Amino acid sequence: MNRMEENDAAVVAQVLAGDRDAFRVVVERHSQSLFRLAYRMTGNEQDAEDVVQETFMRAYRRLNKFEARSSFSTWLYRIAVNCSLDQSRKRRQQDERQLAPSPELPDPLLALPSTDPSSERLAMSAEVRKKVEATLNELTEKEKAAFVLRHYEGMSIEEVGRAMGLRANAAKNNIFRAVQKLRRALEPVVS
Amino acid sequence: MNHLSEEQLILFHYQEADEAHDRKSMEQHLAGCDLCPSRLADLERELALFGNAPVPPRPENYGQQVWLRLRPHLMERPRSIWSGFFASRQWVTAGALAALIVGAFFAGRIWQKRQAPEPATISAQARERILLLAVGNHLERSQMVLVELENADGKGPVDIGPEQRTARDLVESNRLYRETAARDGDVGMANVLDDLERVLIEVANSPSQISSTQLDSIRHRIETKGILFKIRVVGTQVEEREKSAQATQPPGRT
Numbered sequence: 522m523n524r525m526e527e528n529d530a531a532v533v534a535q536v537l538a539g540d541r542d543a544f545r546v547v548v549e550r551h552s553q554s555l556f557r558l559a560y561r562m563t564g565n566e567q568d569a570e571d572v573v574q575e576t577f578m579r580a581y582r583r584l585n586k587f588e589a590r591s592s593f594s595t596w597l598y599r600i601a602v603n604c605s606l607d608q609s610r611k612r613r614q615q616d617e618r619q620l621a622p623s624p625e626l627p628d629p630l631l632a633l634p635s636t637d638p639s640s641e642r643l644a645m646s647a648e649v650r651k652k653v654e655a656t657l658n659e660l661t662e663k664e665k666a667a668f669v670l671r672h673y674e675g676m677s678i679e680e681v682g683r684a685m686g687l688r689a690n691a692a693k694n695n696i697f698r699a700v701q702k703l704r705r706a707l708e709p710v711v712s
Numbered sequence: 713m714n715h716l717s718e719e720q721l722i723l724f725h726y727q728e729a730d731e732a733h734d735r736k737s738m739e740q741h742l743a744g745c746d747l748c749p750s751r752l753a754d755l756e757r758e759l760a761l762f763g764n765a766p767v768p769p770r771p772e773n774y775g776q777q778v779w780l781r782l783r784p785h786l787m788e789r790p791r792s793i794w795s796g797f798f799a800s801r802q803w804v805t806a807g808a809l810a811a812l813i814v815g816a817f818f819a820g821r822i823w824q825k826r827q828a829p830e831p832a833t834i835s836a837q838a839r840e841r842i843l844l845l846a847v848g849n850h851l852e853r854s855q856m857v858l859v860e861l862e863n864a865d866g867k868g869p870v871d872i873g874p875e876q877r878t879a880r881d882l883v884e885s886n887r888l889y890r891e892t893a894a895r896d897g898d899v900g901m902a903n904v905l906d907d908l909e910r911v912l913i914e915v916a917n918s919p920s921q922i923s924s925t926q927l928d929s930i931r932h933r934i935e936t937k938g939i940l941f942k943i944r945v946v947g948t949q950v951e952e953r954e955k956s957a958q959a960t961q962p963p964g965r966t
Contacts, residue, residue, distance in 0.1 A: 541786055542783075545779045548775055548778050548779045548782060549775030549776060550775065551775075552770075552774050552775040552777075552778040552779075553770055553774055556770055556774065557767050560767045561767065566768050573778055574781060574782060577778065578782065578785060578786075581782075581786055582859070582863070650766075653761055653762055657762070671726060672726075672759065672762060672763070673763075677728065693728075696722065696726075697718075697719050697722060700718075700722050700755075700759070701718065703758070703759075703762065704755070704758050707758055707761065
């Protein structure tokens with residue numbers, strides 16, 4: 522357990538002993554990283570804000586369930602992943618209710634010149650960004666969560682498993698499937 | 713020559729090729745192979761596209777902003793079950809009562825063990841463990857419902873729909889566990905489950921929107937009976953028994 526985690530555990534003990542304002546320390550420490558995770562999971566700024574808020578609310582309510590020997594940030598990430606999934610489901614339901622089905626628009630990427638652009642240029646392209654976001658949204662919930670935690674958050678496979686409540690092997694398989702699907706989906710763009 | 717699989721390349725890219733041996737052998741292969749280095753480069757190029765996905769920046773004091781939004785909601789919560797218990801005198805009586813109940817609970821267990829025929833085959837142990845797990849889970853879910861009700865904002869009409877749905881789920885299983893406990897002579901457990909059942913039924917049969925007076929009445933029942941405390945104590949004992957049942961169980965059997 523590193524110093525930050527020790528500190529988190531001490532803060533949790535303080536809150537449970539009745540000092541609610543001590544919770545501020547963990548909120549201030551983890552808000553930025555939770556927002557990044559939530560944004561990558563939901564793809565929507567407002568939803569990510571809501572996820573951050575809800576994550577801390579749930580964490581606070583369940584603080585007595587936190588086991589001090591484990592990592593507080595991993596525990597928090599686990600809650601955030603679940604909140605993000607809930608929020609994404611809610612968003613999908615809202616969108617389905619509000620939006621009438623529209624005819625499928627042609628993918629602008631298909632109209633890109635056939636010359637082989639460099640990966641830097643591709644990365645800068647708004648169309649590629651859209652494609653990347655769309656591709657991420659095609660993953661299953663578990664694949665997306667595993668990929669986001671490994672690829673963006675830099676967690677080890679074991680940590681990803683802990684944050685998702687999965688065995689390391691299952692986490693690894695979700696990462697494999699995610700990367701394979703993402704590569705297949707981007708093939709027409711990058712080849 | 714066996715080329716590296718896509719999975720191996722992914723592990724290599726994320727530096728997850730565990731243990732020195734795997735990584736070293738992959739490095740050796742990559743150094744001597746004509747194909748795999750370019751496959752790895754493709755993978756890295758493609759994953760780099762995802763690496764650039766931007767996140768809208770938050771201000772430096774974002775954590776403070778979150779805290780200010782969050783704080784008013786947190787203040788509605790009692791400090792914690794334990795600190796609330798020790799801080800309030802009315803709980804002292806409930807504590808003594810709970811201690812009696814836990815004592816009775818243990819006495820019941822010991823009496824039961826003395827009366828029981830020859831121990832416990834492995835399958836009986838396994839059955840007990842499964843039952844303990846189920847009861848532990850039941851108590852935990854019940855506790856969450858009660859805590860939510862205790863913490864609900866009671867200033868106007870209150871929507872207890874989610875708690876009500878869970879309470880309806882729990883009523884039937886609670887009855888079964890209570891009857892089992894009574895049959896086994898676990899008086900303490902049976903009494904706690906009996907108190908809990910009355911609250912669960914009250915919640916399950918209320919309208920999903922209740923007035924603050926109705927909410928107060930439910931809270932009053934929870935508090936005067938010390939139900940949250942009792943659940944917590946019994947839940948801890950169940951958890952310990954489950955752990956000890958697990959420890960005494962031979963490996964490979966559940």
